[in-house]
Amino acid sequence: MLIGVIADDFTGASDIANTLSKGVAPEGGLLTAQYCGVPATSANSDIQAGVIALKSRTSPVNDAISESLAALDWLLSQGCSQIIFKYCSTFDSTPTGNIGPVAEALAIAMDENNVLVCPAFPGAGRTVYQGHLFVHDRLLNESGMQHHPLTPMTDPDIRRWLQKQTAWRVSHLPVGELHEGRFAPRSISSDTQTTEKTFLVADAISDNDLIALGAAFQGARLLTGGSGIAMGLPRNFFKKGLPQPTKSTVLSNMGDGAILAGSCSGATRQQIEAHAENHPVLDIDVPSVLSGSLDSAALVEFFTKHRQDAPLVYSSSAPEIVAQIQEDYGVARVAEALEQLFAETATKLIDLGFTRIVVAGGETSGSVAKALCHHSSVEAMHIGIEIDPGVPILHLDTSKPICLALKSGNFGARNFFKKALDMMKGTA
Numbered sequence: 001m002l003i004g005v006i007a008d009d010f011t012g013a014s015d016i017a018n019t020l021s022k023g024v025a026p027e028g029g030l031l032t033a034q035y036c037g038v039p040a041t042s043a044n045s046d047i048q049a050g051v052i053a054l055k056s057r058t059s060p061v062n063d064a065i066s067e068s069l070a071a072l073d074w075l076l077s078q079g080c081s082q083i084i085f086k087y088c089s090t091f092d093s094t095p096t097g098n099i100g101p102v103a104e105a106l107a108i109a110m111d112e113n114n115v116l117v118c119p120a121f122p123g124a125g126r127t128v129y130q131g132h133l134f135v136h137d138r139l140l141n142e143s144g145m146q147h148h149p150l151t152p153m154t155d156p157d158i159r160r161w162l163q164k165q166t167a168w169r170v171s172h173l174p175v176g177e178l179h180e181g182r183f184a185p186r187s188i189s190s191d192t193q194t195t196e197k198t199f200l201v202a203d204a205i206s207d208n209d210l211i212a213l214g215a216a217f218q219g220a221r222l223l224t225g226g227s228g229i230a231m232g233l234p235r236n237f238f239k240k241g242l243p244q245p246t247k248s249t250v251l252s253n254m255g256d257g258a259i260l261a262g263s264c265s266g267a268t269r270q271q272i273e274a275h276a277e278n279h280p281v282l283d284i285d286v287p288s289v290l291s292g293s294l295d296s297a298a299l300v301e302f303f304t305k306h307r308q309d310a311p312l313v314y315s316s317s318a319p320e321i322v323a324q325i326q327e328d329y330g331v332a333r334v335a336e337a338l339e340q341l342f343a344e345t346a347t348k349l350i351d352l353g354f355t356r357i358v359v360a361g362g363e364t365s366g367s368v369a370k371a372l373c374h375h376s377s378v379e380a381m382h383i384g385i386e387i388d389p390g391v392p393i394l395h396l397d398t399s400k401p402i403c404l405a406l407k408s409g410n411f412g413a414r415n416f417f418k419k420a421l422d423m424m425k426g427t428a
């Protein structure tokens with residue numbers, strides 16, 4: 001294993017696994033596997049990039065640090081020479097969040113003093129300019145992310161937000177300097193290294209910027225960012241003579257499909273609306289879930305009844321409704337109840353012969369993927385074709401074919417759900 005990734009959620013993990021697996025033309029990418037948590041056993045020897053999916057994005061700082069360090073130990077023991085800490089391209093965290101503390105802990109463990117920070121993912125509209133994060137043409141705090149149920153992003157200046165989470169110095173690598181070629185390959189970790197512990201927030205407004213950063217940081221043992229930061233990294237290994245891997249993930253005899261949406265993000269809500277135009281959908285009544293009168297049996301009944309018709313069940317609601325529910329019942333209690341409901345439902349569906357499961361939302365995907373991996377006794381998922389930017393088909397490493405798509409809340413085109421199920425069947 002050459003590159004190891006510690007991802008703070010499951011959709012983010014499949015996003016960066018997709019980037020590493022695709023690489024950039026002409027060389028392409030690495031043979032990549034995604035793991036549900038820290039594996040208990042060693043990776044297959046042909047795997048070149050390993051992505052450990054944690055569910056630590058909203059965990060307390062100390063828990064996130066210890067899980068991330070355990071992931072680091074495993075990745076280093078598999079031979080990785082470069083580690084990426086993957087967080088969200090919208091830098092999802094709170095002022096007391098764990099991105100800064102986890103990055104610090106990993107840097108200390110790896111003896112790195114200057115650590116890159118770059119959430120940019122231009123393919124999904126996320127760019128960093130003058131240290132500020134944009135989602136398409138809006139600043140982060142005007143993009144809808146200011147209403148996120150768990151991590152409302154109210155400041156677009158990544159330097160200022162990160163500085164709230166860390167005592168390390170936070171500095172800036174302006175895109176102008178990158179364009180002027182002032183970051184010659186390999187120069188960053190040698191020439192500009194300072195002994196003062198520093199996070200370098202890098203601008204990146206295009207894929208080319210990320211590829212240039214990948215070349216400039218090829219000597220870095222630790223990088224942090226969104227999935228875009230991995231774009232330029234496989235090339236560094238191919239340039240050193242790594243042979244291109246053979247990849248084969250085949251879709252055949254796939255069973256019925258189901259869609260579970262727990263994301264309240266704008267894009268997911270529009271995708272649900274689009275899907276509802278031609279497919280059966282069920283809106284979960286959250287208070288009934290909390291009172292115990294609505295459970296996974298009811299959802300399974302709905303899915304079974306409509307199993308041929310791409311059925312979708314969702315809890316997603318508008319920000320004001322989510323805020324009210326959270327005020328009435330508590331943020332954590334609602335999240336836990338819904339995530340458990342989705343996870344239980346998904347495992348029951350697998351037992352009933354469903355083999356294509358699409359999930360929307362990072363936290364929601366985390367509970368569903370963990371439950372399915374546990375249920376099927378697998379640790380690894382292989383990376384298949386990309387459905388929409390940042391969302392690949394994942395193949396569970398089981399004897400009977402099971403595919404998953406874990407969609408980040410704001411990813412995907414309007415017709416994502418139908419497209420995903422069709423692609424998983426091999427008919428799109």
Ligand SMILES: Nc1ncnc2c1ncn2[C@@H]1O[C@H](COP(=O)(O)OP(=O)(O)OP(=O)(O)O)[C@@H](O)[C@H]1O
Nearest residue numbers: 262263264265315317335338361362363364408409
């Ligand atoms: N109607 C609702 N009311 C309150 N909370 C909800 C509701 N529906 C979902 N949630 C919770 O909100 C959280 C949504 O987070 P999740 O990570 O799944 O989606 P997301 O943030 O849109 O996705 P991503 O992290 O990929 O951007 C989950 O914990 C989910 O259980």
Ligand SMILES: O=C(O)[C@@H](O)C(=O)CO
Nearest residue numbers: 011012015088089362408
């Ligand atoms: O970076 C992103 O936007 C996604 O991979 C993600 O982490 C959302 O949960």
